[in-house]
Amino acid sequence: MWRRASLYIYALVAVVYLTLPFAWVTAVSFMPEREVTQQRWWPEEPTMGNYNLYFQVDGRSADVGAAIARQFPRAIVNSLIIGTAVMLLNLTCGSLAAYALARLPFRGNLLLLLFYLGSRSVPGVAIMIPMYLLMRSYGLLDTHLSVILSHTTFTLPFTIWILKGYFQTVPLDLERAARVDGCTPLGALVRVFLPVTTPGLVAVGIFAFIASWGEFLFALLFTTTIASRPVTVLASDFAQELQVPFTVIAAGGVLVILLPLVLSFLFQRLIIQGIGGSVTG
Amino acid sequence: MTVLNPSHLMSRTRDALPLLLNLPAVILLLAFIAYPIGISFWMSLHRYNLRRPDQVYFHGLDNYATILASSEFWNALWISLYFTFMAVLLVIVIAMAIALLLHESFRGRGVVRALLLIPWAIPGVVNGLMWVGLLGDYGAFNAMLADSVAVVNYLFGLDIVYTGMASPFVALNAAIGAHVWRSVPFACIIFLAAIQAIPTEQYRAARVDGATSWNRFRFITLPWLYHAVLVVAIFETMNGFRAFDLIYALTGGGPGDATHVIAWQTYKEAFARLDFGGANAYSYLITVITMTLAVIYIRLLYRRGLVQG
Numbered sequence: 001m002w003r004r005a006s007l008y009i010y011a012l013v014a015v016v017y018l019t020l021p022f023a024w025v026t027a028v029s030f031m032p033e034r035e036v037t038q039q040r041w042w043p044e045e046p047t048m049g050n051y052n053l054y055f056q057v058d059g060r061s062a063d064v065g066a067a068i069a070r071q072f073p074r075a076i077v078n079s080l081i082i083g084t085a086v087m088l089l090n091l092t093c094g095s096l097a098a099y100a101l102a103r104l105p106f107r108g109n110l111l112l113l114l115f116y117l118g119s120r121s122v123p124g125v126a127i128m129i130p131m132y133l134l135m136r137s138y139g140l141l142d143t144h145l146s147v148i149l150s151h152t153t154f155t156l157p158f159t160i161w162i163l164k165g166y167f168q169t170v171p172l173d174l175e176r177a178a179r180v181d182g183c184t185p186l187g188a189l190v191r192v193f194l195p196v197t198t199p200g201l202v203a204v205g206i207f208a209f210i211a212s213w214g215e216f217l218f219a220l221l222f223t224t225t226i227a228s229r230p231v232t233v234l235a236s237d238f239a240q241e242l243q244v245p246f247t248v249i250a251a252g253g254v255l256v257i258l259l260p261l262v263l264s265f266l267f268q269r270l271i272i273q274g275i276g277g278s279v280t281g
Numbered sequence: 282m283t284v285l286n287p288s289h290l291m292s293r294t295r296d297a298l299p300l301l302l303n304l305p306a307v308i309l310l311l312a313f314i315a316y317p318i319g320i321s322f323w324m325s326l327h328r329y330n331l332r333r334p335d336q337v338y339f340h341g342l343d344n345y346a347t348i349l350a351s352s353e354f355w356n357a358l359w360i361s362l363y364f365t366f367m368a369v370l371l372v373i374v375i376a377m378a379i380a381l382l383l384h385e386s387f388r389g390r391g392v393v394r395a396l397l398l399i400p401w402a403i404p405g406v407v408n409g410l411m412w413v414g415l416l417g418d419y420g421a422f423n424a425m426l427a428d429s430v431a432v433v434n435y436l437f438g439l440d441i442v443y444t445g446m447a448s449p450f451v452a453l454n455a456a457i458g459a460h461v462w463r464s465v466p467f468a469c470i471i472f473l474a475a476i477q478a479i480p481t482e483q484y485r486a487a488r489v490d491g492a493t494s495w496n497r498f499r500f501i502t503l504p505w506l507y508h509a510v511l512v513v514a515i516f517e518t519m520n521g522f523r524a525f526d527l528i529y530a531l532t533g534g535g536p537g538d539a540t541h542v543i544a545w546q547t548y549k550e551a552f553a554r555l556d557f558g559g560a561n562a563y564s565y566l567i568t569v570i571t572m573t574l575a576v577i578y579i580r581l582l583y584r585r586g587l588v589q590g
Contacts, residue, residue, distance in 0.1 A: 007387050014379050018396050021462065022403065024421045025411045036419050089309075097306040100299035107296055112303055119314045121575055123523045125544045126564040129324065129557050130317035153313040156306055185298060214404030216526035221552075236406045236530055246414045253407045260402040268395055275467060276474025 022257075029250035036247055050251035068237050069248065071226045072255065079230040081144050082219075083209045086151045090159045090208040091201055093152075098163035099189055103175070113164075120157035124217045132221050142224045150218040155208045162207075165277050166200035167193075203270035210260045231256045318568070325562040331555035344562035354563075356538055357546040364457055364542055365521030371461045372468050372517050373510060379465065380472035381498075401466035409530025412459040416446050426451070449539030452532050456540050460527055464520060468513040475509035476502065519571045543567055 028036055029050055031043040054072040097116075101109055131150060132141075140146040174196060178188040194201065216232045223229040235256050238249045264271055325344055329337045348354045383394055403411070415422040423445055430443040446452050479502065487497050525544040532540040534549070541549075547567065551560035 004387075007382075007385060010382055011387065011389065011393055014382055015393055015396055017375075017462075018379075018393075018399055018465075021411055021415055021422075022399050025414060028414060039419055039421070039424055041421065093305040093309060096302040100302035104299040104302075106299040109299070112307070115307070115310070119310045121519055121571065122314055122318060123519065123544070123564075123567055123571060125523065125525060125547045126568040127314065127317035127321055128548070129551050129561055129564070130320035131313065133320075134313075134317065149309070149313055153309050156309060160306060210402060214407075216404065216406040216529070217548075220529075232404050232406050232526075235404075235410060236526075238410070246417060246419070249410055250414060253410050256407050257403050260404070261399065264398040264402040265395060268398060271398065272394070272470050272473075275470040276477075 025250045026254055028247055029254045031247055033245045033247050036245075050245075050247045051255070053248055054252065054255060068234065068241065069252065071229070071234060072231070072252070074226050075229055075231045075234040076255075078144065078226075078228055079213055079232070082147050082151065082230055083212045085144070085148045086155060086212040087205045087209045089148070089152045090155055091205050094156060094159035094163055094204065095189075095194065095197075095201065098160045098167055099193065101160070101164045102167035103172075104185070116157040116160050119153075120161070124154065128217060128221060131218065135222055141222055142228050143222075144228050146222040147219050147228065147230065150222065151208075151212040151215055154215075155211050158211075159204045159208060162204055162274055162277060163197075163200060166204075166274075167197060170196055199270055200274070202267065203274035206263055206267045206271060207274060210263060213260050321561045321564055324557060325565050327558045329556075329558035329561075331557060344558050345566075348559065348562050348566065353538070353541070353546065354566075357541045357543045360453065360539075360541055361522055361524075361543040364453070364460070364524065365518055367454075367457045368460050368464065368521045368524075369514055369517045371457070372464045373513060375461065376465045376468035376472055376513070377506075377510075379469045380476055381502075383469070383473050384476045397466045397469060399466075400463045403463060405463065405526035406530045408459060408463050409527040412455065412527075412531050416451075416455050418445070446532070447536055449536055452536055452539050456524075456528060456531055459531060460521070460524055463527075464517060468517065471509050471513055472506065475506050479505045515575055518574050522567055522571050543570075 024041065027040075027042055030046040030048070031040065032045060032047050032049065035044055053066055053069045056066070056070060097112075100106070101113065135141050135146040135150075140149075170193065174192055175183075175188040178192040179185070183191060213230075214232060216236070219230050219233050220236070223233060226234075235249075235252050238244050238252060326339060326341055327337055328340050328343070379393075379397065383390060383397075400408075412422075414420050416426075417423060427443050427445070430441055433439060434441055444451070446455065483501050484497060487501055492500070522542075523544055524542055525548065528534060528540055528542055528545045529548075534541045534545050543563070544567065547560055547563040550556050550563055554560075
C-alpha cells in the first residue's frame with residue numbers, strides 16, 4: 001500500500017517536472033498582459049489576442065512586435081519546406097548507406113562507420129565560419145538550400161546509425177527469397193526491404209524533421225530575410241526586441257512547439273524505440 | 282578458369298555496389314563537414330578580420346597564442362566546464378530517476394512516458410525564450426526562487442538579496458537548469474531501453490537471496506547500465522560544450538560575462554568582432570576538447586570490455 005502511494009507521488013513529481021515549465025508558458029499565452037504581472041498560474045479571462053497578432057495579414061496593427069509576428073505564417077512555410085527536404089534527403093541517402101552497412105559485407109565498412117560517427121561528434125560552432133563562407137561563395141545565403149544542406153549533414157550520421165541497427169533486425173531470408181525470385185540487390189531493397197522497414201524509416205524521418213525544425217545556429221547564420229527565415233530564428237528575433245510583452249512571445253513559442261509536439265505524440269512509440277535502439281542496437 | 286579464381290576482381294565488383302550506395306552520404310558529409318573542418322583549421326592559422334579583408338595573411342599559431350593568453354578564453358572555458366559538468370551530472374541523475382519510475386508498472390505510466398517527450402520536442406531557442414519568461418520579473422519560477430530565498434533568510438537569519446537573473450550565479454545555474462530540463466528525455470529513453478534489457482531472473486535471484494531494493498539497484502541495475510550511462514555522459518558532454526541557442530535566447534551571455542560559454546564566445550568572436558581567424562582557433566579548441574573527452578570515455582568503455590570491437 002505504502003509502496004503504491006509513494007510510487008504515485010514519485011510519478012506526480014516527475015510529471016510536474018516535465019510539464020510545469022511548458023504548462024505555465026501555455027497558460028500565459030492565453031492571458032491578457034496585465035494578468036502576467038499579477039503572477040497568475042491560470043488565465044482568469046482567457047484571450048486569443050496574443051495569437052491573433054500572428055495571423056493578422058492586413059498589417060494594420062501597431063502593437064510592438066507586430067512587424068515580426070506578421071511574418072510568422074511565412075516562416076512556418078519556410079520551416080516546413082526545409083524540414084521536409086531534410087527528411088527526404090535523410091531517408092534517401094540514409095537508407096542507401098545503412099542498407100549497404102547492414103547487409104552487404106565490403107571492405108572499408110568499419111572505416112565508413114567511424115567516419116559517420118566522427119562527423120556526428122563535430123560541434124556546429126566548429127564549422128560555422130567555413131560553412132558561412134562556403135554558402136556565401138556559392139551564392140546560397142538566404143536560400144532554403146543552404147539551411148537544408150547544413151541540416152542534412154548534421155542529422156545524416158544519426159540517421160544512418162539508427163537505420164543500420166534497425167535494418168540488422170530484419171531477417172535475411174526475406175531478401176534471399178526476393179533474390180531467388182530474380183530481384184537485383186537494388187530491386188530487393190526497394191521492393192521487399194523498404195516496405196518491411198517502414199516503421200524505422202518513419203521514426204528516422206520524424207527525427208530528422210524535428211531536429212531540422214528546432215535547429216538554430218545555421219538557420220540564424222544563413223538566413224537574413226523572411227524569404228528563407230525559419231520559425232526558430234523568427235522566434236528569437238523577439239528576444240532582440242525590447243518591449244514585446246511576454247504573453248505575445250509565449251504565444252509565438254507555443255506556435256513553434258506545436259508541430260514537433262504533435263508529431264512526437266503521434267509517433268511516440270517509434271521515437272522511443274529509435275532513441276533506445278541507438279544504444280542497445 | 283575457376284582455378285585462377287580472380288577473387289581480386291570479384292571482390293572489387295562486389296565492393297562497388299555498397300560503396301556506391303554510401304556515395305551520396307559520403308559526398309554530403311565530406312563537402313559540409315570534413316571540408317569545412319579542414320578550412321577552419323587553415324583559417325585559424327591566419328590573420329583574418331572581416332573588417333580588414335585586404336590584410337589576410339598566414340601567421341602560424343599566433344591566434345592560438347593570443348587566445349591562450351587571454352583571460353576571456355579561460356573564463357569561457359571555466360564556465361563551459363562548470364556548465365557541462367553540472368549538466369552531465371544532473372541529466373544522469375534526473376533521467377535515471379525517471380527511467381526507474383517508468384520501469385515500474387503503474388496505472389498512467391503510458392501518460393508519463395508520453396509527457397516525457399515534451400521537453401525533447403521543444404527547440405533549444407524556444408526553450409531559452411520560455412525560461413526567460415519563467416525566470417523573468419513576473420515568472421512563475423522567479424517568484425518561487427524569491428520566496429525560497431526569503432524562507433532561507435528567515436530560517437538562518439541571513440540577508441541574502443535575491444536579484445533574479447541579474448545575479449551571475451542565478452543566471453548561470455538557471456541556464457544549466459533549462460539545458461538539463463530539455464536534455465533529460467533523451468537520456469531517460471536511453472536508460473529505459475537499457476533497463477528493459479536487464480534479464481529479470483537476476484532480480485528474482487537477488488530477491489530470493491534477500492537483497493534490499495537499494496542493493497538490487499547497486500549490484501544489478503547499475504552494472505548493467507554502465508554502458509548506457511557512459512553513452513549518455515559522452516553525448517551530454519558534447520552537448521554541454523555546444524550549448525549555444527539556449528544561451529543566445531536566455532541570457533545573451535550576460536549578466537556581464539557570467540554565461541559566456543565557449544560556444545557563445547566563439548560566436549561573438551566571429552560575428553561581433555568579425556575576427557574569423559581568432560574564432561576559428563576557438564572552434565578548433567572546442568573540437569579538440571570535445572574529441573579528447575569523447576576519446577577518454579571510449580577508452581574507458583574499452584578497458585571495461587563493454588564495447589565489442
